[in-house]
Amino acid sequence: MPKRIPVVEKILSANDRIAQENRARLDEAGVFSINLMASPGAGKTSLIEHTVQRLARQFRLAAIDGDIATSIDADRAAAAGATAIQINTGGQCHLDAVMLRDALKQLDLIEFDLLLVENVGNLVCPADFELGTHKNVLIASIPEGDDKPYKYPGMYKDVDALIVNKIDLLPYIAFDMDYFRRGVELLNPGLVTFPISCRTTEGLDEWLDWIKTNARP
Amino acid sequence: MPKRIPVVEKILSANDRIAQENRARLDEAGVFSINLMASPGAGKTSLIEHTVQRLARQFRLAAIDGDIATSIDADRAAAAGATAIQINTGGQCHLDAVMLRDALKQLDLIEFDLLLVENVGNLVCPADFELGTHKNVLIASIPEGDDKPYKYPGMYKDVDALIVNKIDLLPYIAFDMDYFRRGVELLNPGLVTFPISCRTTEGLDEWLDWIKTNARP
Numbered sequence: 001m002p003k004r005i006p007v008v009e010k011i012l013s014a015n016d017r018i019a020q021e022n023r024a025r026l027d028e029a030g031v032f033s034i035n036l037m038a039s040p041g042a043g044k045t046s047l048i049e050h051t052v053q054r055l056a057r058q059f060r061l062a063a064i065d066g067d068i069a070t071s072i073d074a075d076r077a078a079a080a081g082a083t084a085i086q087i088n089t090g091g092q093c094h095l096d097a098v099m100l101r102d103a104l105k106q107l108d109l110i111e112f113d114l115l116l117v118e119n120v121g122n123l124v125c126p127a128d129f130e131l132g133t134h135k136n137v138l139i140a141s142i143p144e145g146d147d148k149p150y151k152y153p154g155m156y157k158d159v160d161a162l163i164v165n166k167i168d169l170l171p172y173i174a175f176d177m178d179y180f181r182r183g184v185e186l187l188n189p190g191l192v193t194f195p196i197s198c199r200t201t202e203g204l205d206e207w208l209d210w211i212k213t214n215a216r217p
Numbered sequence: 218m219p220k221r222i223p224v225v226e227k228i229l230s231a232n233d234r235i236a237q238e239n240r241a242r243l244d245e246a247g248v249f250s251i252n253l254m255a256s257p258g259a260g261k262t263s264l265i266e267h268t269v270q271r272l273a274r275q276f277r278l279a280a281i282d283g284d285i286a287t288s289i290d291a292d293r294a295a296a297a298g299a300t301a302i303q304i305n306t307g308g309q310c311h312l313d314a315v316m317l318r319d320a321l322k323q324l325d326l327i328e329f330d331l332l333l334v335e336n337v338g339n340l341v342c343p344a345d346f347e348l349g350t351h352k353n354v355l356i357a358s359i360p361e362g363d364d365k366p367y368k369y370p371g372m373y374k375d376v377d378a379l380i381v382n383k384i385d386l387l388p389y390i391a392f393d394m395d396y397f398r399r400g401v402e403l404l405n406p407g408l409v410t411f412p413i414s415c416r417t418t419e420g421l422d423e424w425l426d427w428i429k430t431n432a433r434p
Contacts, residue, residue, distance in 0.1 A: 040361055069367065122342075124337065148257055
């Protein structure tokens with residue numbers, strides 16, 4: 001008796017196909033790339049500034065900054081020493097693979113080792129759009145509150161690393177780190193986490209070591 | 218010679234039509250309603266808690282809380298003394314008029330004077346979806362940084378009032394209030410603004426007075 005053989009195939013979305021192409025271009029050029037995601041004001045640009053300043057001697061750095069409007073972020077990344085490109089999404093609440101593809105065309109990729117992509121400030125939508133970068137990193141921030149993993153699970157569950165920024169504000173804010181970490185652990189067990197302060201630079205060394213380890217395997 | 222007469226008609230989107238219906242229902246029941254929008258962690262729920270506690274003697278209060286997941290926010294609003302309803306958007310990054318309509322059906326509106334709607338934490342998308350509430354209010358937060366009006370103009374340009382929360386953190390954070398206010402003024406001249414701290418309760422009286430003035434015209 002003939003049996004029906006189920007054929008299950010992963011059909012890639014248009015976005016995911018272009019993300020794969022982006023990854024191939026980055027790999028071919030030997031560029032290690034990170035997609036930084038966070039709420040508005042969690043410290044994406046500050047982290048990029050510190051990372052660029054501290055790694056400029058070892059890596060040739062590029063930054064691609066996504067925002068609704070202005071070039072404030074790319075200006076800051078450029079001032080820190082990166083080759084910077086601003087994407088203005090014109091209202092769209094996230095970057096997608098097409099936007100990254102278009103931005104990559106403006107870089108001679110062979111000239112770079114490390115690319116930092118700053119997504120639009122948003123704790124919901126960017127999680128749904130793969131860009132093709134090697135790592136997705138989420139920046140949480142102490143003033144946002146300790147309940148964010150529970151309330152924005154989509155953003156926490158698939159990232160490769162978590163930065164908890166603004167730990168210098170812990171004395172002034174009610175933030176239960178154990179409650180926060182339990183929420184993260186439920187969604188993304190064992191997630192590598194870096195508590196840092198871009199203001200005092202505490203914890204930055206561990207983050208930079210993680211980049212170095214991953215960028216030069 | 219016949220001239221072509223241009224016929225320009227505002228076609229309401231499906232969302233806007235339902236928003237109008239929501240407004241009509243609220244007006245008919247005599248419920249004054251506010252849509253609170255902000256980034257994740259800016260203090261929407263804390264503001265609702267304070268507002269409910271302080272106005273409970275004068276107003277019969279309801280809260281409708283929108284989140285990706287959990288009922289944390291509605292639980293807090295209920296604990297503060299409001300009749301609270303949680304909307305879980307299941308991933309969607311904003312409330313829309315249909316979600317509010319469905320939530321309103323769960324309230325006997327004639328039993329209430331004041332409705333506080335807490336939108337999903339997001340500084341981009343909620344601005345595009347009218348709910349039908351009487352006022353749209355944005356909560357900014359000191360730790361988010363002073364450049365947010367420039368980078369998220371869509372959210373600032375159409376709101377009816379602006380709350381600047383967490384002013385108790387001003388001593389610990391580089392935040393240029395003049396630069397922030399200039400950005401707001403460019404987008405929304407003369408916007409009524411309430412600097413407050415939900416932690417110390419500084420500035421809350423002015424916010425509560427604004428509600429009383431608008432709710433009982």
